[in-house]
Amino acid sequence: MNRIQKEARKESLLINMGPSHPAMHGTIRIMLELDGEVVKNSEVEVGYLHRGFEKTCEHKTYFNLLPYTDRLNYVSPLINNLAYVMTMEKMLEIEAPERAQYIRVIMSEFSRISDHLTALAAMTMECGAFTVFLYYIQAREEIWNFIEQTTGARMTTSYIRIGGVRADLHPDFKGLMDKAIKVTRRVLKDVKGLLNKNKIWIDRTRDVAVANPEMAVNYGFTGPCLRASGVSYDVRKAHPYLVYDQLEFEVPLGDKGDNFDRYMVRMKEMEQSLKIIEQAVEKMPASSSRAGLMAKGIEPDEAIKASRTKKAEERVNLSPNLQGSEKDVRPDILVKGKKYTVPPKEDTYTNIEGLINHFKFFMSGHGIRPPKGDVYFSVEGGNGELGFYIVSDGTDKPYRLHLRAPCFHIVSALEEMIKGHYIADIIPTFGSTNMIGGELDR
Amino acid sequence: MGKIKPRAYYRETLNGGFIATKINYMLGWGRKYSLFHYPFITACCGMEYMSAACAHWDFDRFGVGMTTFSPRQADMLFVVGTISQKEAPVLKTVYEQMCEPNWVIACGACAVSGGIYDNYAVVQGIDKIIPVDVFIPGCPPRPETILNAIEKLQDKIQHQKQDWKWKIKK
Ligand code: SF4
Numbered sequence: 001m002n003r004i005q006k007e008a009r010k011e012s013l014l015i016n017m018g019p020s021h022p023a024m025h026g027t028i029r030i031m032l033e034l035d036g037e038v039v040k041n042s043e044v045e046v047g048y049l050h051r052g053f054e055k056t057c058e059h060k061t062y063f064n065l066l067p068y069t070d071r072l073n074y075v076s077p078l079i080n081n082l083a084y085v086m087t088m089e090k091m092l093e094i095e096a097p098e099r100a101q102y103i104r105v106i107m108s109e110f111s112r113i114s115d116h117l118t119a120l121a122a123m124t125m126e127c128g129a130f131t132v133f134l135y136y137i138q139a140r141e142e143i144w145n146f147i148e149q150t151t152g153a154r155m156t157t158s159y160i161r162i163g164g165v166r167a168d169l170h171p172d173f174k175g176l177m178d179k180a181i182k183v184t185r186r187v188l189k190d191v192k193g194l195l196n197k198n199k200i201w202i203d204r205t206r207d208v209a210v211a212n213p214e215m216a217v218n219y220g221f222t223g224p225c226l227r228a229s230g231v232s233y234d235v236r237k238a239h240p241y242l243v244y245d246q247l248e249f250e251v252p253l254g255d256k257g258d259n260f261d262r263y264m265v266r267m268k269e270m271e272q273s274l275k276i277i278e279q280a281v282e283k284m285p286a287s288s289s290r291a292g293l294m295a296k297g298i299e300p301d302e303a304i305k306a307s308r309t310k311k312a313e314e315r316v317n318l319s320p321n322l323q324g325s326e327k328d329v330r331p332d333i334l335v336k337g338k339k340y341t342v343p344p345k346e347d348t349y350t351n352i353e354g355l356i357n358h359f360k361f362f363m364s365g366h367g368i369r370p371p372k373g374d375v376y377f378s379v380e381g382g383n384g385e386l387g388f389y390i391v392s393d394g395t396d397k398p399y400r401l402h403l404r405a406p407c408f409h410i411v412s413a414l415e416e417m418i419k420g421h422y423i424a425d426i427i428p429t430f431g432s433t434n435m436i437g438g439e440l441d442r
Numbered sequence: 443m444g445k446i447k448p449r450a451y452y453r454e455t456l457n458g459g460f461i462a463t464k465i466n467y468m469l470g471w472g473r474k475y476s477l478f479h480y481p482f483i484t485a486c487c488g489m490e491y492m493s494a495a496c497a498h499w500d501f502d503r504f505g506v507g508m509t510t511f512s513p514r515q516a517d518m519l520f521v522v523g524t525i526s527q528k529e530a531p532v533l534k535t536v537y538e539q540m541c542e543p544n545w546v547i548a549c550g551a552c553a554v555s556g557g558i559y560d561n562y563a564v565v566q567g568i569d570k571i572i573p574v575d576v577f578i579p580g581c582p583p584r585p586e587t588i589l590n591a592i593e594k595l596q597d598k599i600q601h602q603k604q605d606w607k608w609k610i611k612k
Contacts, residue, residue, distance in 0.1 A: 020532050022511045026484040026523070048529045049484055052563040067558065074486030118489065137496040144493075155489055155582055438485055441526075 004043040008033045012040055019048045023126045023427045027437035028411070030426070037422045042415050046408075049437035057401040062088060062368040063162065063342075063361070065398075070156040072403065073439040075118045076111035076382040078147070080439075081160035086241060087377040087388040088162045091370040094340060099332040100164040101242045102284035106177075107159065108379070109273040109280070110147060113184060114140045115382025115434070116224070116266040123263070123431025124195070127204055132191050139187040142180040149176050162368060163341050164334035168287055177281070181274055188270060195263075205259035209417040209429040212257055220409035223384025225433060228265045229257030235380035247279050262432040287332050300349060307350035340368060367396045383407045383434050405439040469604040473517070473543070474596040475505035480516035482536060485523030487550035487582040494585035504592050513539040518595070519572075524552035525565045537572045543605055545598075547591055548574045551581040 008014055013034045018024030027049040033041040053072065057065045069084045070077040082104055089095065096104070121136035144154045150170045151159040159166045195201045211221065216229040226233055234251045236244040252268035254261025298306070327344040334341050338357050347354025360366050372394045378387030384406030391400040410433045418426050483491060494501050501507065510516050513536045525533055537546070548568050551557030554577045556566035568574060575598060578591045 019529065020482060020536055026482065026488070026529075048526060048532075049524060050526050050528065050563050051485075051524055051559045052561040056559070056561055071486050071558075074489055118492075121492075134497050137492060138498060141493060141496070141498040154493075154584065155486065 002031055002043055002045075004031045004033055004041060007041065009040075017426070023430060025122070025435060025437060027441065028430075028435060030414075032423070032426075034423070037424075039418050039421055039423065039426065042418060044411060044414050046411065047441050049441040051438070051442065053438075053442040054401055054403065057398055059397065061364065061396045062370070062398065065401075066161070067156065067158050070158055071438050072405070072442065073115070073382060073386070073436045074155060075436060076108075076115035077155055077157055078107045078111040078151075078160060079115075079379060079381045079386060081158060082108050083377070083379045083381065083386045084388050085160050085162050086379060087375060087390055088368070088370070090377045091373070091375045091390060091392060092162070092340060092368070094163055094335050094337070096164045096335060097332055098243070099168075099285050099287060100334065102280050103165050103169060103333065104160055105242050105244065105247070105280045106169075106277050106284075107147070107151075107165075109277045110143050110180070112380075112382050113270050113273050114143050116270050117143075117184075117187075119382070119431070119434035120191075120263060120266055123428055123434075124201075126427045126431050127201070129195065129201065132194055135187045135190055139180075139184045142176075142183040146173070146176040146180045149173060161334070161341070163337075168329045168333050174281075177277075181277065184270065184274060188267060192267065202260065204425070205263060205428050205432075207256070208259045208421060208425045209432070210256060210258045211413060211417060215413065215416070216257060219413040221384065221413070222406050222409070223381065224265045224269060225262055225410050226384065227251060228254035228261035230255055235378055235385050239378075241377075241379060243280070243283075244276075246283065247276050249273075249276050259428045259432045285332075287329060303346070303350050365396060369394065369396050378404065381406055383410070383436065383439070386439075403439070403442055405442065407433060407435050407440050411435050411440060466604045467600075470600040470602070473604070474599040476508075477506045477518045477545075477592075477595075477599075478508045478510045478516050479506055479518040479520050480511065480513050480536065480540070481509055481520045481522060482533060483520075483522045484525065484529060485550075485552065487522045487552070490582040490585055491520070491522045491549065491588065494588040499585040499589060501589055501592055504589065504596065506592055513537070514541060516540055517544055519544065519546045520549060521546065521553045521568050521574075522549040524550075524557070524559060525568050525571075526563050527565060530565050530571055533568065534571050545575045545595055546572060547576045547578065547595060549578045549588060549591070550583055551579060554579060557581055 005014065015032045015034055016029065017032055018029040019026055024030070029045040029048065031043040032039050053068055057068060060068070066081060066084065069080045072080045117136045117140045121133045125133035147157065148154045150167065150173055151157040211225070211229050213229045213231050216226050216231060221229065222233065230253055232251055232253055237251055249272045252265050252272065254265050327346055330344060342361055343354045343357040348358040370392045372392055374389065374391040376387055376389045378385045385404065386406055387404035389402040389404065390398050393399040414430065414433060418429055481491060493499055506518070519537060519540060521533065548554050552559060552564065553568050556564050558581065560566070565571065576591045576595045578587055580587050
């Protein structure tokens, strides 16, 4: 018997909401104790998307578990990659080259925008604003186009690697990026016009599910939900990582901590993110081999054939983003050292040292072996502070890996936030917490 | 020619005669373009499902735009994302509430086979618990793949033997 079934008064009605409910994202169950339409009490049950992430990681090498991190917060996979990779870099005491850091900033800000867009899209759609939903997703589509151009995948990219990034930006990235920024700006403007003064929207979200600053801090809120309550804490400002300290941006705050504030903070944050992207592109150091990247070489199969008889000297035509980064762009985007990075594909295909390095990297028991110890590092994710805690025992697999998922702490406050409100208020409240199953249940 | 047995004749034509095949065709045509679907979305693939449903890819063009969140009104169950052991009974309940005729699409590697999660927590393919008509591979599948799967399902519906009220069951 659930806690709520024991506690509920006899005359009240118990209703089960979810997990298969359109607004519960398929992964949460709420038992409600109702008095008419008012929620008297509730019990939130999580765990419907428990995929054994942490346990699985203990059986994967540090390099191999990267794809699993994509699927945690699947709306902003690049930030998850970043959080894991930065934790590893802290453990290994290495730092990515500057250009890679700027690329990471651009990618993670785009991910943040797509995260906020999706969160608000779901929230508004569940309240009935379907037009807004379509607009938001249109902007997200453009952002994912840009991400796909460079990383080769729309969502599950595994693009940010230990020591840098997988590939340099696509030679023509500017075109799609400008388009994505333009469309996002337009969508934000349109949505502002549709919602900010909309009576229905305000009635449904203003003063609903207020989380005052103490409560937010006590529960361990981070990210937009905390800032909506008026507490100025942003990991990017408080503990700057990458090159965030060289970029100018503001941390938007709300004043009440209700659903409307959570919506407004996200809207404003997206604008700040766009600003960050524009600055980062300006400041990003140019690739030292931009001309070389476009130069023609021989095809991979010819290179392999040639390498059987003589040492290959010529450039090999590998697609810069999908099959392997060129050797000469690597200094800009990856740290030096065979210990941390996969050897360039040209070498693997055409000479024996490269092949041996490749095998050494992937053989079990070899590869990346950080020193003994434990480390925690966090970045500002889409929902808040996204942190990894890794315990290493000196082998090539983590002894223990724990994820600090921001929305876990926010969802734990859901019971208190919806108490005393109507059933209909649960939906925008739940939407504004931006619960992401993969990250919550891991 | 012996005496015509009306009953037997009726039985024969309905199950293979001219009228019956035409009715079969008509029903198939009608059914394939008005698929009300129940999106059972749990995980990452849902994001691609969202993309496929929205203006950019828009699977409404194929007549599957209507989402209903009551399994009793749905013709098609869209299982999108990882089904964990805890979620499995829910999925089965939803499926059992659907009226005949119904179809199921398993979208994404997780729903098809458990995907990259080969562990204690995840059901290794939803075909272990419910019958599936179309499998969509990919982690996550691109929206085009989802559209292709819908076309495949429509093809299947068009060519399958339709079940209708007056049909005499053999
Ligand atoms: S198939 Fe891949 S993208 Fe889809 S739910 Fe499973 S892990 Fe996520």
